[in-house]
Amino acid sequence: MEAFGKQIHDLFEGLGRFFVFLGHVLRNIPRRPYRWRLLGEQVERIGVRSVPIIALSSMAIGMIFSLQITMLMAMFQAETIVGAAVGLTLARELAPVITTLMLIAKNGSAMTAELGTMRVTEQLDAMQTMSVDPVHYLVTPRVVASVITFPILTAMANVVGLIGSYVVAVGMLDVDPGGFFDQLYWFVEPEDVYSGLIKAAVMGFMMAVICSYYGFNSGRGAKGVGEASTRAVVTSSVGILVADYIMADLMLKLLY
Amino acid sequence: MSRYLKIGLFVTITSVGLILYVIQTAEVVGSGRTYTIHAYVDDASGLLVDSNVKLAGVDIGRLTDIELDGNRARLTLEIREDVQLHDDAVVAKATESMLGTATVSINPGTGAGALLGDGDVVRNVRQSATISDAVGSANQLATNAAQLVDELNRYLQDENTVEALNEIVQVVRETARSTSELLEQNLLIARSTMQNIQSFSARLDQQSVDQLARVQEILDSTASLTARLDSLVGSSDESMAASIRSIESNLDSLQRVLASLEESAGNVQQITQVVRDGEGNVGRLINDDELYTRAVRVTEKAESFLDSTVGLGVQVGFRSEYLTQQVDSRNEFQLRLVPASNDKYYSLGVVDSPTERTVVRTTETVTTGTGGSAVPVPQDTVTTERTTNDDLKLNLQLARIWGPVTVRAGVFESTAGVGVDLKPVGQVELSAEAYDFGADDGAYIRGYGTLYPFYDPDSTNPLRWLYLSGGVDDAMGVYHRDYFVGAGVRFTDQDLRGLVGFIPLN
Numbered sequence: 073m074e075a076f077g078k079q080i081h082d083l084f085e086g087l088g089r090f091f092v093f094l095g096h097v098l099r100n101i102p103r104r105p106y107r108w109r110l111l112g113e114q115v116e117r118i119g120v121r122s123v124p125i126i127a128l129s130s131m132a133i134g135m136i137f138s139l140q141i142t143m144l145m146a147m148f149q150a151e152t153i154v155g156a157a158v159g160l161t162l163a164r165e166l167a168p169v170i171t172t173l174m175l176i177a178k179n180g181s182a183m184t185a186e187l188g189t190m191r192v193t194e195q196l197d198a199m200q201t202m203s204v205d206p207v208h209y210l211v212t213p214r215v216v217a218s219v220i221t222f223p224i225l226t227a228m229a230n231v232v233g234l235i236g237s238y239v240v241a242v243g244m245l246d247v248d249p250g251g252f253f254d255q256l257y258w259f260v261e262p263e264d265v266y267s268g269l270i271k272a273a274v275m276g277f278m279m280a281v282i283c284s285y286y287g288f289n290s291g292r293g294a295k296g297v298g299e300a301s302t303r304a305v306v307t308s309s310v311g312i313l314v315a316d317y318i319m320a321d322l323m324l325k326l327l328y
Numbered sequence: 329m330s331r332y333l334k335i336g337l338f339v340t341i342t343s344v345g346l347i348l349y350v351i352q353t354a355e356v357v358g359s360g361r362t363y364t365i366h367a368y369v370d371d372a373s374g375l376l377v378d379s380n381v382k383l384a385g386v387d388i389g390r391l392t393d394i395e396l397d398g399n400r401a402r403l404t405l406e407i408r409e410d411v412q413l414h415d416d417a418v419v420a421k422a423t424e425s426m427l428g429t430a431t432v433s434i435n436p437g438t439g440a441g442a443l444l445g446d447g448d449v450v451r452n453v454r455q456s457a458t459i460s461d462a463v464g465s466a467n468q469l470a471t472n473a474a475q476l477v478d479e480l481n482r483y484l485q486d487e488n489t490v491e492a493l494n495e496i497v498q499v500v501r502e503t504a505r506s507t508s509e510l511l512e513q514n515l516l517i518a519r520s521t522m523q524n525i526q527s528f529s530a531r532l533d534q535q536s537v538d539q540l541a542r543v544q545e546i547l548d549s550t551a552s553l554t555a556r557l558d559s560l561v562g563s564s565d566e567s568m569a570a571s572i573r574s575i576e577s578n579l580d581s582l583q584r585v586l587a588s589l590e591e592s593a594g595n596v597q598q599i600t601q602v603v604r605d606g607e608g609n610v611g612r613l614i615n616d617d618e619l620y621t622r623a624v625r626v627t628e629k630a631e632s633f634l635d636s637t638v639g640l641g642v643q644v645g646f647r648s649e650y651l652t653q654q655v656d657s658r659n660e661f662q663l664r665l666v667p668a669s670n671d672k673y674y675s676l677g678v679v680d681s682p683t684e685r686t687v688v689r690t691t692e693t694v695t696t697g698t699g700g701s702a703v704p705v706p707q708d709t710v711t712t713e714r715t716t717n718d719d720l721k722l723n724l725q726l727a728r729i730w731g732p733v734t735v736r737a738g739v740f741e742s743t744a745g746v747g748v749d750l751k752p753v754g755q756v757e758l759s760a761e762a763y764d765f766g767a768d769d770g771a772y773i774r775g776y777g778t779l780y781p782f783y784d785p786d787s788t789n790p791l792r793w794l795y796l797s798g799g800v801d802d803a804m805g806v807y808h809r810d811y812f813v814g815a816g817v818r819f820t821d822q823d824l825r826g827l828v829g830f831i832p833l834n
Contacts, residue, residue, distance in 0.1 A: 081333065088336025318347055325354040 093207075093285045097215060100208040110213040118179050118214075119221030123228065129174050130229035133166055134158055134236030142245045151241070152251025156259035158237040159230075163264040167229040168272040169316060171222060172279060176308050180283040183214060184304040187287025188297035196288070206288075215280040222276030223269040230265065267323045274319065275312045282308040352791050353782040361409040362389060363446040364786075367419040367432075369453050372401035374430035375421065381405050381432045382422075391432055393788070405432060413450075415441040420454040442624055446786075641666040643785055647816025651801060654810055656682040658801075660723070662818065670729070677723030679741050689713040740764075741772075755780050759799075773803040776812070785820045793817040 141154045187210060190196050196206045234256075241247040283304045290300030372394050381389040388411045393404035407413065414437030422433045434450075444450070483489050645662040658681040665674040693709035725738035725747070734749040745763020752758070757778040764772040776799025784792045798813040 084336035084340065085330060085333040086336065087340055088330075088332035088334065091335055091339040092332065318351070321351055322354055325351075 090285055094281055096207050097211055097281055100212045111217055114213045114217035115221055118217050125174055126171055126225050126229050127232045129170055130233040131236035133170055134233030135240045138237035138240040142241055151247045152255050154241045155252035155256035159256045159260040162230050162233045163268045167226045168268045171226045171229050172275040172312050176279050176305055180279050180308055181301045181305050183283040184287040184301045185297055187284055188290030188300045191290050211284040218276035218280040219273050222272040226269055226272035263327045267327055271319050278312055279308045349791055362406045363409055365405050365444055365448050365450055367403045367450040367453055368400045370400055379431055383434045413444040414439055415444055417450050418452040418454055419450045642821050643818050644821045645818030649812040649814030651810045651812045654682055672728045675725040679721045770804045774801050775799050775803055785818055793819040
């Protein structure tokens with residue numbers, strides 16, 4: 073019982089630390105000087121270098137989805153709806169979630185490990201002594217870069233996923249190409265795409281803040297850094313899924 | 329409790345609350361203003377709360393509540409304000425699918441009746457046959473059939489019955505036999521009758537020749553009779569002519585009567601025409617649409633007048649503010665009487681505020697000696713009494729509303745004061761209050777903003793009664809200036825409104 077109470081206590085204390093960190097990050101975003109070079113570096117790391125992996129995974133998702141939906145819809149002689157089904161699910165849910173999960177695995181863990189190592193090797197403290205705010209110097213560019221790049225990568229995931237779907241449905245399963253696009257244009261509205269992009273931006277922000285937080289608070293030694301990365305990945309994955317549900321609920325009520 | 333733990337708990341609880349609040353109330357955003365009507369149906373099965381209300385297949389609102397009232401279901405329908413329904417509107421339950429779900433559809437009425445307003449009841453409800461009805465009647469039929477078969481079965485199993493049945497069969501058989509015997513006898517008789525008829529007709533044939541000669545004789549005598557009658561008529565010709573003349577004159581007068589009748593019919597027709605064209609007072613009364621609408625409007629006005637005099641809306645509210653500098657709270661209980669005209673309200677309130685009020689009372693006693701020996705030396709006595717109280721304070725305000733501006737005057741925290749509220753947009757209100765003008769350090773001035781995110785005091789959802797406020801308290805007091813954030817609820821209380829009806833207004 074005591075241990076359970078302590079766990080609850082630690083949980084909320086951790087949350088408190090996190091919220092303070094979040095406030096610190098938010099205050100630092102509009103603060104000068106703007107470090108454009110650092111921002112560009114992060115955009116390149118998170119955005120440009122992630123293009124192949126996002127393209128590959130979203131194409132795979134589009135192809136798999138297309139295969140399954142076509143099989144299912146063949147029962148009702150309605151194979152052409154595969155275009156709409158893949159387009160809608162990709163735009164609303166799959167593209168932002170897949171993009172974010174892939175980027176958490178690729179960049180989020182790297183972010184935590186990098187900042188954690190800097191903490192362990194006392195580089196962060198050194199920065200502070202030189203009166204450079206480590207949050208402003210290290211975290212802000214990562215957060216801003218994530219918010220910028222996530223929607224762009226999600227948009228690309230939408231397109232590539234649909235290409236994958238088209239290749240499988242039309243090329244391999246002989247679905248009528250005219251019907252594929254007709255259903256796609258009929259069912260998918262611009263709001264569906266916007267909502268996915270908004271979600272991606274929010275998820276990008278969450279990922280960057282959560283992973284940086286764990287990096288800043290990582291334990292001592294190589295073991296501590298490893299643990300921090302693991303926890304960062306787990307927490308941000310679960311966190312974005314919960315946030316996704318809340319956003320989906322709100323958007324279903326407000327947008328459509 | 330560490331600082332981080334406090335922050336963690338605070339942010340978690342507020343953000344969870346905020347998310348729940350937003351999710352609960354998100355549907356209200358953009359839905360616009362609505363009004364509520366009720367309808368009573370005998371069977372609400374298949375209807376679901378939150379399902380759409382349709383007019384001509386278009387969504388015009390939502391079904392917000394289904395509850396039992398007596399033996400019938402009372403439906404509460406929230407209709408968009410731009411959709412007008414008349415009091416001869418028809419509410420129908422439309423079965424939508426084989427799954428048994430249904431929607432409410434409304435026919436707006438012919439447009440002749442008065443408009444339906446908030447809280448009105450639709451009288452006409454059409455119950456359509458549902459799948460469950462059909463299944464029910466089929467069930468009934470099957471039950472009846474089963475009962476019949478059952479009874480027959482039981483009947484046949486009883487020995488007495490079987491005997492009785494046997495008897496009946498025997499009787500029937502006997503009857504049949506006797507009937508056939510009777511028939512046989514009758515046939516014999518019939519045959520002999522036929523033979524008789526035959527012989528009779530043969531005899532008749534022989535007689536007929538004699539008869540013909542006699543008929544000739546009769547015809548001859550008739551001819552002579554006619555001739556004689558002719559001569560008789562010739563002699564009485566004159567009297568015949570006279571009677572014909574009198575008949576002619578009668579016909580003449582009849583014609584005149586007919587003519588006058590025709591004339592009066594023409595007149596009647598003319599009058600009808602005039603009435604139909606709407607000339608003259610009677611015609612206008614019958615034909616003028618405007619007069620009718622005016623009459624309807626007068627009735628509506630009378631109703632609204634009654635509403636405004638009798639129908640005071642009562643809103644009950646509570647607000648709490650956290651004063652950041654003093655680390656204390658100011659709480660207020662409010663009772664707001666809102667006449668239906670909606671251009672003013674009266675507010676009564678009890679305030680528990682941490683601001684202490686110091687009252688200085690100076691008593692000066694001047695005793696002037698009258699010269700008597702026993703009288704002491706003249707002296708002035710000055711007694712200064714300072715009382716500080718932080719009891720409950722009273723608010724009694726009269727507010728007048730002009731569009732976005734509301735001016736309040738009356739008693740603010742037990743002192744005289746005025747206040748102005750400005751509502752630039754629906755959800756935001758900016759307020760300023762000044763009171764306690766007699767205080768040492770100038771008047772007490774409060775300025776604050778109130779945010780009504782999804783506010784609707786008539787809603788049944790408590791989250792929609794909520795509003796948030798924040799501002800500056802005692803802005804003029806240099807040492808007492810304080811900033812506050814707070815929240816409150818205010819909602820319409822139908823039961824208290826009923827009580828207000830009993831308060832004598834004179």
